[in-house]
Amino acid sequence: MRVCVVGAGGREHALAHVLARTADVVVTPGNPGTATSERTISTPAPPEEIEADLYVIGPEAPLVDGLADRLRADGRLVLGPGADGARLEGSKAWMKEVLGDAGVPTAAHRAFTAVEPALQHLATASPPYVVKTDGLAAGKGVLVTGSLAEAAADVEAKLSGRAFGPAGHRVVIEEGLTGEELSLLALCDGRRVLPLAPAQDFKRVGDGNTGPNTGGMGAYSPVPMAGPDVVDTVVERAVEPLLAALRRRGIDYRGVLYAGLMLTPEGPRVVEYNVRFGDPEAQVVLPRLVGDVAGLLAEAADGRLRSDATFTSDACVTVVLAAEGYPSTPRRGDKISGMDESSAVDGVVLFHAGTASDEAGRLVTAGGRVLDVTAMGSTLAQARQRAYEAASLVHWPGVHYRRDIAAAAAAATGPVAESRP
Secondary structure (H helix, E strand, O other), X not given: OEEEEEEOOHHHHHHHHHHOOOOEEEEEEOOHHHHOOOXXXXXXXXXXXXXXXXXXXXXXXXXXXXXXXXXXXXXXOEEOOOHHHHHHHHOHHHHHHHHHHHOOOEOOEEEEOOHHHHHHHHHHOOOOEEEEEOOOOOOOOEEEEOOHHHHHHHHHHHHHOOOOHHHHOOEEEEOOOOOEEEEEEEEEEOOOEEEOOOEEEOOEEEOOOEEEEOOOOEEEEOOOOOOHHXXXXXXXXXXXXXXXXXXXXOOOOEEEEEEEEEEEOOEEEEEEEEOOOOOOHHHHHHHHEEOOHHHHHHHHHOOOOOOOOEEOOOEEEEEEEEOOOOOOOXXXXXXXXXXXXXXXXXXXXXXXXXXXXXXXXXXXXXOOEEEEEEEEEOOHHHHHHHHHHHHOOOEOOOOEOOOOOOHHHHHHHOOOOOOOO
C-alpha cells in the first residue's frame, strides 16, 4: 500500500512513522524529519498530483477548505471529513449547535458578533471566563482567565479582528468547567466508532498550567484516570450521538473525531471537537497502536471499519521543544544541535514539528513548536525520564519546554521501571 500524508508538522511525522510499518509513505509537503526513513519520502507536490492508495489529511485547515471532497470526487480513498463535517472545527458556534441537537453534555455558552452584548454577558458570568474565537486559530484562540478585565480585552481584540482576523469576528463565551482534561481520538467510518487510547495534553506554555494557551506543549498516554469505563461513557454520551446527529444532517463523517473533554464531578463534558488527529496527542497515541495502522485507517476511509484497535501496554510521553518567543512571536532560523545524541536515548523518537534545512544544509528552527521529543517506556515514569533526558540534549538559542509533562500521572502510577534487556 502507498499512503499520502498531507501536512508538515509533528503529527504528520508521527503518522508517517507508524504507517511505514506496513506501507510506503509520501508526505506533502513534509519536513526534514519525514524523509529520513527508507519507506517515507517528502515532496512539495500537491496531494492531487500524488498517486496513492490512501490519503490521510493531517491539519484542520485543508479539511475545512474541502480537500477531502476534492480528492473523493477524483475517486481517491480519503481519511478525513468533507467540508461539511469539518465545520465542527471550523466554527465553534456551529459545533455547539450540533452538540445541542445531539444532546451531548457541554458547557453553557453564547455566541456574539458585537462587542457590547458580549461585554454585558461577561459581566453576568462567573470566573473562570472562557472566550473562544469562532474560527480556526491554530489552537491559540482560547482564553481562560479569572480576570474580567482580561476577558473583556480579549473579546474586544477578537471581535475587532486585531487578534485573529476574520476567524475572530465571532466569539463564543462559555461557562468555565473544572476537572481533569482528557483527549479521546476515535476513528469513524460514517456509522461505527472505534475509540483509540485516551491521552492528556498540556495547553499552557508554562509549568503548572501558567501562561497563554498554545497548540500543545506535551502529552502522555495511557491516562490512569481514564479506564475502559470512562472511554465507554464518552463514546456513548459524546461520540456516537454526535455521529448520529451528523448523519441526520446528511453528513457522512469518515475520519478522526477528537473529543476534548473535561472530567467534571457531574461526568465528562465536551470542551471541543476537532476533526483530525490531535497534535501532540497523535504523537503519544499512534506509537502505542499495534499492527497494521495503514490498513486500519483505510477501513475507516472506505466506510467499512471491521478491525479493532490494539495498544501496547507501554506508556508514551511527548515533550514539545519550542522556539524563543513562542506562542506569540517565535524566532526562526536558529541552528539546532544535539539531535543524534538525543535520538540515541533508549525508546526515543524525535518528531519534527517546525524545522527546516538552511542554505548550508544545517537543521534550523522554522516554527513555534520545533521538535516533539517522544519516548516509550514500561511505565509513565520511565517514558517521562527518557523524554526529558533526550530533551536536555537538544539545543538552540532560546529553546524552552515544560518540565512537568505527565509528572502527576507518573508519580501516581509508580517508579521508573528497570530497563529491559
